[in-house]
Amino acid sequence: MVPKTADAVIIGAGVIGASIAYHLTRHGIRSLVLEKSDPAAGSSGACDGLVFMQSKKPGLHLKLALESRKRFDGLVDQLGSGIEFRNPGGMCLIESEAELAAMQLFVAEQRKSGLDVELIDGAEARRREPCLSEKVIAATYCAIDAQVNPYALTFAFLRAAKAAGAQVLTGEAVTAIETQSGKVRSVATSGHRINTPLVVNAAGALAADVGRLVGLDIPIVPRRGQILVTAAVPPLLRHCLISAQYVAAKFKPELAATGGMGFSLEQTDSGNILIGSTREFVGFDRRTTFEGIRTIASRIAPVIPALKRVPVIRTFGGLRPYTPDGLPILGKVAGLEGFIMAAGHEGDGIALSAITGELIADLIATGRTQFPLEDFRLERFREGAA
Amino acid sequence: MADRSVDVAIVGGGLAGAAAAGLLSRHGVRVLILDDNLRLGGQYLRGGRQAGAGWTEFFKRRGLKLIDALAQSPVDVRTRAEVLGIEAGYELLAADGYGELFTVQAGTVLLATGARERFIPFQGWTLPGVMATGAAQILIKQSGVLPARRTVVAGAGLFLSAVAGDIRKNGGKVPAVLDAMPVFKRVPPPALVLQHLPKFLQGGALLARLLLGGVQIRNSTRILEARGVGGLNEVVAGRIDRSGAVIAGSETVHSAGGLAVGYGFAANTELAQLAGCGLAYNASLGGWVVKVDEDLATDVDGIFAAGEITAIGGAAKSLTEGRIAGYSILRRMEMLDAHEELAALKKTRRRQLAFARFFNAQYTFPREQVERHIRDLADEVPVCRCEDVTLGDVRRAVAEGFDTPAGVKKTTRCGMGICQGSTCKTILLDVLAALTGKPLARLPLPSVRIPVKPVYLGSLAGEKP
Amino acid sequence: MSDLRIKTHRRGKRVRLRVDGRPITAYSGETVFAALLAEGIRALRHPSKDKAKTARGGFCGMGVCQECRVMVDGLPDQRACMTEVRDGMEICTDGR
Numbered sequence: 001m002v003p004k005t006a007d008a009v010i011i012g013a014g015v016i017g018a019s020i021a022y023h024l025t026r027h028g029i030r031s032l033v034l035e036k037s038d039p040a041a042g043s044s045g046a047c048d049g050l051v052f053m054q055s056k057k058p059g060l061h062l063k064l065a066l067e068s069r070k071r072f073d074g075l076v077d078q079l080g081s082g083i084e085f086r087n088p089g090g091m092c093l094i095e096s097e098a099e100l101a102a103m104q105l106f107v108a109e110q111r112k113s114g115l116d117v118e119l120i121d122g123a124e125a126r127r128r129e130p131c132l133s134e135k136v137i138a139a140t141y142c143a144i145d146a147q148v149n150p151y152a153l154t155f156a157f158l159r160a161a162k163a164a165g166a167q168v169l170t171g172e173a174v175t176a177i178e179t180q181s182g183k184v185r186s187v188a189t190s191g192h193r194i195n196t197p198l199v200v201n202a203a204g205a206l207a208a209d210v211g212r213l214v215g216l217d218i219p220i221v222p223r224r225g226q227i228l229v230t231a232a233v234p235p236l237l238r239h240c241l242i243s244a245q246y247v248a249a250k251f252k253p254e255l256a257a258t259g260g261m262g263f264s265l266e267q268t269d270s271g272n273i274l275i276g277s278t279r280e281f282v283g284f285d286r287r288t289t290f291e292g293i294r295t296i297a298s299r300i301a302p303v304i305p306a307l308k309r310v311p312v313i314r315t316f317g318g319l320r321p322y323t324p325d326g327l328p329i330l331g332k333v334a335g336l337e338g339f340i341m342a343a344g345h346e347g348d349g350i351a352l353s354a355i356t357g358e359l360i361a362d363l364i365a366t367g368r369t370q371f372p373l374e375d376f377r378l379e380r381f382r383e384g385a386a
Numbered sequence: 387m388a389d390r391s392v393d394v395a396i397v398g399g400g401l402a403g404a405a406a407a408g409l410l411s412r413h414g415v416r417v418l419i420l421d422d423n424l425r426l427g428g429q430y431l432r433g434g435r436q437a438g439a440g441w442t443e444f445f446k447r448r449g450l451k452l453i454d455a456l457a458q459s460p461v462d463v464r465t466r467a468e469v470l471g472i473e474a475g476y477e478l479l480a481a482d483g484y485g486e487l488f489t490v491q492a493g494t495v496l497l498a499t500g501a502r503e504r505f506i507p508f509q510g511w512t513l514p515g516v517m518a519t520g521a522a523q524i525l526i527k528q529s530g531v532l533p534a535r536r537t538v539v540a541g542a543g544l545f546l547s548a549v550a551g552d553i554r555k556n557g558g559k560v561p562a563v564l565d566a567m568p569v570f571k572r573v574p575p576p577a578l579v580l581q582h583l584p585k586f587l588q589g590g591a592l593l594a595r596l597l598l599g600g601v602q603i604r605n606s607t608r609i610l611e612a613r614g615v616g617g618l619n620e621v622v623a624g625r626i627d628r629s630g631a632v633i634a635g636s637e638t639v640h641s642a643g644g645l646a647v648g649y650g651f652a653a654n655t656e657l658a659q660l661a662g663c664g665l666a667y668n669a670s671l672g673g674w675v676v677k678v679d680e681d682l683a684t685d686v687d688g689i690f691a692a693g694e695i696t697a698i699g700g701a702a703k704s705l706t707e708g709r710i711a712g713y714s715i716l717r718r719m720e721m722l723d724a725h726e727e728l729a730a731l732k733k734t735r736r737r738q739l740a741f742a743r744f745f746n747a748q749y750t751f752p753r754e755q756v757e758r759h760i761r762d763l764a765d766e767v768p769v770c771r772c773e774d775v776t777l778g779d780v781r782r783a784v785a786e787g788f789d790t791p792a793g794v795k796k797t798t799r800c801g802m803g804i805c806q807g808s809t810c811k812t813i814l815l816d817v818l819a820a821l822t823g824k825p826l827a828r829l830p831l832p833s834v835r836i837p838v839k840p841v842y843l844g845s846l847a848g849e850k851p
Numbered sequence: 852m853s854d855l856r857i858k859t860h861r862r863g864k865r866v867r868l869r870v871d872g873r874p875i876t877a878y879s880g881e882t883v884f885a886a887l888l889a890e891g892i893r894a895l896r897h898p899s900k901d902k903a904k905t906a907r908g909g910f911c912g913m914g915v916c917q918e919c920r921v922m923v924d925g926l927p928d929q930r931a932c933m934t935e936v937r938d939g940m941e942i943c944t945d946g947r
Contacts, residue, residue, distance in 0.1 A: 038793045045796055151796045159786070170787075231804045231840060231928065232902050233947065270773075270799065271902060275843075288835050290471065290479050290489075297846035308844030309851055311928050313804050315835050422914060424935060429913060485926075502915045514893035514908030521912025521932070529885030530860025530878075531853075556857040616906055617893045643893075771918060774904045804928075805917040809910075840917070840928070851926060 002169060002191075006032035008198040008364060009187045011174050011210055014044035015150060015349055016342050017202035018157035019357025025164035027365035032196075033166065034189060036173035039158055040151035043204050043349060046286065046318030048227060048266055048274040049084070049153075050240050051146040051351045054092045054117060055247060055264075058109035060375055061327060065348065066114060067371055068355035069144055075354060079156040083148055084269040088237075090145025091129060093303065094138040094244040102248035107140055117142045129238050131304050140244075147240045147266045150350045157357070177213045177339075184214075184338030200340045200360060205284070205319040207329075207343035214336060218329065219381050220344045222284055222319035225277035226292040229314040232271030236306060240266040243303075261299050273310065275300050277347075281322075288315040320347045323381075328352065330376035331363060340364065341378055388477055388491035392418040392462065394715060395478055395490050397469050397657060398498035400428020401445070401701055402693025404452045405708025406496055406715070411459045413716055418462040418490055420469055420480055422839070426453045428500055429520060430701050433527030444584055445701035452705075471836030472661045476688065481841045485851040494688050494718065495661075496711050497676065498704075499654040501694035504673075504749070504812045505541075506649050506759065507767050507777070509611040515618025519549040519648035532558040534644025538621045540564035540609045541648040543749035544589060547603075549646050551592045554599055561640045562602040564623045566649075567748060569605040574744055582741045585702070608759070610637065612645055621645050630755030632762065650749030652812045653695040660834045662686050667827035669750050670743040672698030673812065674831065680732055681714040682707060690715060699742030706735050753819075760820040769817060770810040772803020777817065784821045791818060792832045801832060804840055853889040866938040883931035883942060884909040884919050892944075895919050895931060900945035920946030 008024060010017045013035035021031050035041075053069060056062040076085050094100050103119070110117050118141045125139040126132050158168055169189075176188040177199055186195045201218075203210045211218035246262030267273045278292045293315050301308050323329060323344040333339045342360045345352050359369045394410055396403045399421030407419045419426070431449050456463060466483030473479075478490045503518045510516070515534060519541065522533040536559045539550040543565075550560045565572075579586045596603060604623070610632065611622040625636035653675050655665055663684035664677040675698075676691040678684055684691050692707035710731045716722040751759070765778025779798045788794045791801070791814055800814055801807035807814075811832070819826045837846075844851050856862075856878075863879025870887060877886035887895065894906040896918070901907070909919035912932050919931040924940060927947035 038788075038790055040796060041792065155797055168787075228843070228846075230843065270802075272802075290473055290477065290836065293836065294487075294846050294848070297843050298848060301844055301847035301849065308842060308847065308849060309927055310843050311804065311840035312837060312843050312846060313806055313840045314802075315837070317835075423933070502913065503911060512903075512905055512907060512910075514895070514906055517909060518911045518913075518916075521909060524912045524932070525882075525885050525888065526857065529881040530857040530862060531881065531885040531889045532855045532857060533888070535854065556859070617908070771903075771907075771910070771916065803917075804920075805915065808915045808917075 003032060003167065003194060005195040007196070008032070008200065009034060009194060009196045010200045010202055012042070012202035012204055013039040013154070013158060013168055013170070014042050014202065014204050015040070015154045015157070015353040016204065016345065016356055017200070018154045018161065019353045020200055020202060020342060020360045021161040021166045021168070022157040023357040023361030024364065025161050025166055027361055029361070029365055030165035030167070032194060033158070033168040034172045034174055034187065035168065035170045038170050039168065040154040042206070043318045043320065044154045045151045046316045047150050047225070047347070047350060048264060048276055049148045049150045049268070049350055050242070050264060050266055051148055052090050052240060052242060053115055053145055054090055054110070054140060054142050055242055056348065057326060058106070058113045062110065062113040062115060064355060064371065065351055068352050069146070071354035071358065072146065072148070079153070079160055083153045083156050085146065085148045086269070087144065087146040088239045089141060089143045090240045090242065091125065092140045092242050092244050092247060093125070093132070093136045094140070095135055095303070096137070099244040099248045100138050103140055103244050106247055115142065116144070129241070131236055131306050133303055133305055135303050145240055148350060149268065153350065153353065174210065174213065179214060179336065182335060182337055184336070198338045198340065198364065200342050202342045204343055204349070205321045207321060214339060216333065216336070216378070218341070218378065219324055220321045220329070221281065223322040223346070224280045224282050224285065224317050224319055225347065226288045226296065226315060226317045227274050227276040228293055228296055228312045229316070230273040230275070230307070231311045231313050233273065233310055234271070235267065237265060237267040237273065261295055263296065263299050265300070273307070284319060286317040286319060288317050321349070322346050327376055328356070329378050330356065330359065331373040333378050389488040390418060390462070391491040392416045393492065393719070394494045394496060395420065395476070395492035396496045396498060397478070398428070398500055398693065399423070399426035399463070399465065400498060400500050400693060401430055401449050401452070401704035402708040402711070403496065403498035404449070404456060405705050406498065406692060406712040407461045408452055408455055408459065409709055409712030410715060411461045413721055415716070415719065415721070418464065418492070419456070420464045420467040420478070420490070422466065422468045424465055426456065426463065426465065429524070432524050445705065448705060449701065468839045468841070469657060470838055470841055472657060479836065481845055485842050485845040487845050487848065494690070494715055496715065497658050497689065497691045497695060498693045498708065499657055499695055501651040501653050501672070501698055502808060503648045504650045504652045505647065505809065506816065507763065507769055507813055508609045509764060509767055510613055511647070512768055512771055513612050513614050513618045514616070515614065515643055516612045516645045516647060519545050519646045522644065522646035523549050523552050526552050526556055532556060533646060534642060535559060536561055536642040537644030537646055538562050538564065538640050538642045539646045540621070540623065542566045542751070543648060543650045544745060545648055547589070547592050547596060550596055550601060554596070554601070560601050561642055562604060562623070563596065564607040564609060565603070565605045566608045566626065566751070567605060571748060572605070578740060578744055581737055585700070585741065608632065609645070609647065618643055618645055630751070630758035650746065651694065651698045653698060655695055656834045656838045658684065658691060658695060659831065660836065660838060661689055663689055663691070665831065668697070669826070670746055672742070672746045673826070681728070682711045683714060697739060697742050698746055699738055700745060703735065703738040703742060706731055706738060710735060756816055757820040760817055769813050770800040770803060772805050773799040775800040780814070780817055781821065784818070789818065789822045789824070790830055791815060792830070794818065795832055807832065853891070855889045866936050868936055868938070868940040868942060870942045871944055877936040879936065881936050883921060883923065883934045883936055884912065886936050887931065895921055895944050897945055922946055
């Protein structure tokens with residue numbers, strides 16, 4: 001039964017929308033979530049589950065991520081063990097002297113932002129993670145890097161939200177958002193119109209489309225990441241893993257050209273190993289490609305040779321909601337009362353879902369947030385802020 | 387740069403693929419044919435010459451001749467080759483039997499990937515000793531080994547008697563053939579019989595041999611349970627009434643070490659779906675099939691489809707369609723007009739589709755019966771064998787509001803295992819249709835991604851394992 | 852000769868293989884699935900070693916269901932129904 005009015009409408013039942021719906025119920029606010037397809041049918045169902053602190057940019061991004069990470073321990077109690085949250089610790093693998101030099105600088109910055117991270121040599125890395133080959137000359141280790149099942153997390157948020165009175169409608173794409181005198185008035189789908197003073201844009205890679213409904217230019221574009229899924233195997237990885245290439249290139253851009261593709265891996269509770277990932281601007285094409293999957297496989301095989309005889313059974317492509325500065329777009333929008341942004345998390349949506357839900361819900365319920373949202377405003381792109 | 391470049395790449399070396407390959411090659415077209423089996427011939431000709439080519443085995447003999455001819459032709463034949471995906475160009479990615487990857491570039495692609503069997507689950511169906519009817523037949527034909535000393539054959543469809551016949555002909559015992567369909571469904575319209583006399587003579591002779599041999603053939607009888615510790619020991623069956631309900635007190639127990647079970651066939655449409663070809667749902671054609679026009683062109687330019695994937699229809703249809711596809715491709719390449727040949731073949735095809743509809747009706751139950759059947763299954767019956775997802779898990783997911791195959795897949799893991807839904811896709815669709823009331827045609831198929839078959843990561847990395 | 856082997860079937864040369872260390876006889880042209888079945892081995896995967904909750908054997912017989920996974924000459928996850936026996940072959944049940 002579709003309601004005629006709602007206190008808040010959330011567009012998108014991915015992990016962000018789901019988290020917001022859940023956190024709103026903790027303020028006693030029952031939202032209506034409108035999902036054009038199915039829960040986690042978008043990027044939240046086509047990603048790995050890393051809740052990785054080491055891959056976040058030191059400064060604001062990392063601080064936000066650390067806040068989010070803190071919330072995850074409580075989430076298991078609130079949402080149940082079905083979300084498959086685990087804290088194996090994470091390692092960032094270093095394969096060259098150039099990367100090592102860059103990572104030493106990076107570690108210093110991470111520590112300044114409050115991340116406890118340890119630099120270890122190759123032998124120690126192999127002692128802790130025996131499947132690693134000699135290609136790994138060093139690594140950085142962080143005890144709080146963790147992983148979760150991203151779509152189970154999304155479903156769990158929604159389940160808890162619904163149990164507390166939220167409503168989720170699937171197969172309902174938003175076709176119009178009506179405003180009057182600079183205020184949101186209602187939301188329309190092909191079959192329904194719901195009066196509401198508040199709309200949250202949690203549409204992930206499609207957030208720009210939602211923005212166009214209210215004449216906003218939202219600089220979120222999809223950036224595809226391809227992931228390999230292996231058959232379930234007995235425990236092989238003891239940690240979740242990323243490569244220094246991912247992060248070192250941020251400090252030494254020349255590494256981006258010469259180094260190999262960045263990779264990330266986790267072994268899920270069901271035993272499958274997820275290996276990512278490409279970074280491609282290909283519009284909304286979610287297919288995986290011969291080139292993409294062969295590149296990922298070639299990249300990881302020398303680093304973890306035991307994977308060579310593990311069958312790859314599936315691949316998928318997820319669309320990261322990319323913003324020009326790598327930070328999500330969160331909070332109110334100037335000139336349009338009642339329209340709240342909560343999108344643009346790039347490859348960090350899962351890790352940032354906990355804090356995003358809490359902050360947006362707090363913003364809506366109380367007008368105040370524990371963490372300042374100034375630097376996440378949509379307007380920053382117009383102002384040319386870096 | 388592809389490892390090999392040809393005019394036409396044919397995926398599937400069964401009757402349709404082989405027929406097309408031969409025809410194309412005779413007209414000077416460079417053809418490469420890929421098949422995942424050890425030898426060409428598809429499921430129909432497993433075992434080659436030993437498959438038997440008696441006086442009713444007309445299509446087998448034609449098939450064998452085709453394959454022999456291919457060996458002498460310039461067609462590049464790759465067996466033990468699994469195609470993992472297709473991309474624009476067209477580029478095919480395949481893995482050979484040694485796990486080595488190779489690519490093929492072709493201007494035109496013919497998909498002739500055949501069919502696999504369909505199942506409806508029952509208590510104990512994962513016990514060792516329970517196998518598909520096709521598995522029993524392949525054991526006999528290819529390896530000369532019986533599935534067990536005593537094998538019950540059960541499920542639905544015309545294939546049951548063929549397999550029972552194969553087992554008995556080769557010295558095995560068949561305590562019973564149990565067909566869930568009512569007997570009147572087995573009776574074909576006279577006009578159809580006349581049009582397809584060889585097929586019906588073959589079928590009739592088969593049935594006669596079984597009856598004369600004292601095999602219990604029971605219709606309206608469903609498998610209720612496969613029992614045993616560590617492996618199959620006995621099969622419990624029960625009679626069902628018109629509504630699909632089991633008649634109390636009608637249970638029979640059959641002692642057997644083998645249970646060959648099958649409920650018809652499902653087209654292997656995955657590669658076609660991956661390549662962007664439209665599919666259509668049509669129960670009388672065997673369920674989800676690749677959409678093709680009369681020339682067997684799919685709706686993707688340059689990709690054709692032939693054989694069981696356009697409609698489950700048997701050997702004769704596959705042979706005809708292989709030739710239609712061959713001629714259509716020659717026309718596309720502007721090498722031949724073939725107007726008259728095509729007209730004649732299309733006429734033959736229409737007749738064969740009439741038989742196909744009869745064949746497929748033999749394992750297509752009325753909707754209410756399927757719903758009843760599924761309702762009667764216990765929660766602990768597995769739906770997805772790879773991930774041990776039970777019917778109870780699916781029921782709970784639907785109760786929670788997940789009503790699409792993709793949604794149920796995410797929340798239960800059904801279809802996420804190593805076989806990627808090859809076994810459970812049709813089962814899940816039937817279960818969801820029964821639980822949600824949505825017609826099968828409206829349940830969206832889950833997406834297909836490369837690789838469509840498992841492949842070692844090392845192979846993808848360009849190494850030989 | 853196992854009583855599951857069909858007497859009239861033209862069989863290839865005799866070959867010797869080992870299954871979980873145990874020597875067995877088979878014939879060229881047979882699949883591993885068939886050879887093991889003829890030897891009375893129906894269960895190819897066991898819950899003690901494999902993720903499946905119950906023992907499993909070959910099911911579809913045509914390379915689709917992936918239930919018959921065994922290790923062949925050190926290569927994991929090989930389908931028994933798609934692999935022909937070879938003299939000296941080492942087979943381990945429970946695919947990896």
